[in-house]
Amino acid sequence: MTALELDLVGGKVLQPGAGLAQGRLSLAAGRIVAEPVGRAVDLSEYLVLPGIVDVHGDGFERHLAPRRGAMKQIDEGVISAEAELAANGITTAVLAQFWSWEGGLRGREFAEQVLAAIKRTRGQVVTDLVAQLRFETHLLEDYAALPGLIATHQVPYVVFNDHLPHDRLAEGRRPPRLTGQALKAGRNPEAHFALLQELHARGPEVPAALDQLCQRLSGQGVQLGSHDDHTALDRAIWRARGVRISEFPETLEAAEAARAAGDTVILGAPNVVRGGSHKGNVSAVELVAMGLCDALASDYHYPSPRRAALMVARTGVRTFGEAWALVSEGPACVLGLDDRGRLEPGLRADLVILEETSHRVAATLSGGRVSYMAGDVAARFFAAG
Secondary structure (H helix, E strand, C coil), X not given: CCCCCEEEECCEEECCCCCEEECCEEEECCEEECCCCCCEEECCCEEEEECEEEEEECCCHHHHCCCCCCCCCHHHHHHHHHHHXXXXXXEEEEEEEEECCCCHHHCXXXXXXXXXXXXXXXXXXXXXXXXXXEEECCCHHHCCCHHHHHHHCXXXXXXXXXXXXXXXXXXXXXXXXHHHHHHHHCCCHHHHHHHHHHHHHXXXXXXXXXXXXXXXXXXXXXXXXXXXXXXXXXXXXXXXXXXXXXXXXXXXXXXXXXXHCCCEEEEEHHHHHHCCCCCCCCCHHHHHHCCCCCEEECEXXXXXXXXXXXXXXXCCCCCHHHHHHCCCHHHHHHCCCCCCCCCCCCCECCEEEEECCCCCEEEEEECCEEEEECCHHHHHHHCCC
């Protein structure tokens, strides 16, 4: 696919390390270039911003399996999800796939299918798709196979979860919604409850097994993160394993511990948009205001990174440039992608164009190629000359 060669003029461009200023942004061969190329697009009344790098999102699940049992055309589901990503200004997307005891859409078999589909379709779409595996720590029987599968599917990023309802299981009580969960997994409720009890009972084996698994994955060059850290001790334990990314810490204590040790903190953009956590955890807005956030992620809602960054800027918690960096340069740094996240000559031409007044996404370009364009801005591109 051929990248555009254009001069974007008249719009307000987010300058690196500064703010919005009217200027020219030139694109050629999929990169931002310093010199004009001679074909101008008038973007007056638009904002030109670095493309959004979504460092963690599972909103693609509904595209891959819109109804129970409808999981046959996974490649088409990935392509459909990519269209939604592009429509929300996302130019690089980490697709976070569960590998969980929950089964169904989050079971091992489906996870392998999804990872294979992401690998197959990457060359067919414009948005840069990155696979992330969210692995449930108590699945001890799967530890041996995991490094090989990650290598086969070229997964660069693994995050560890523990969503078992340990308190209830320790008391011998059935967790809430167990029947519905069991049916989604294709198990009868009694078998599902027995599985949860067995996994919980093997908890003492998990720490040593995790130590070894993290060492193997780190040796393969895989980035590692922990999910829902609750205490400073949680973060210290993960850090000792080489797990330096803290996704969605649940408390101020955990976030402060991560920052003090130089670990990366990722927060959920929906938490910012809502003004608080739906689970009653620490407010992401407060953590952003305290400087305890490196990147905002879509989590489960792809419009949220754009909305969260604009909200942070509008409320004065951060300058516009600082707020937008939480969804562009910040997450790019988390992923080790130093070729994007800013609008500088030599970097990838990854950008999103917003209507200046409404802040709706008008166009998205990834690597200088159009992944989304709608409305009046399209006529301006076609008229370029």
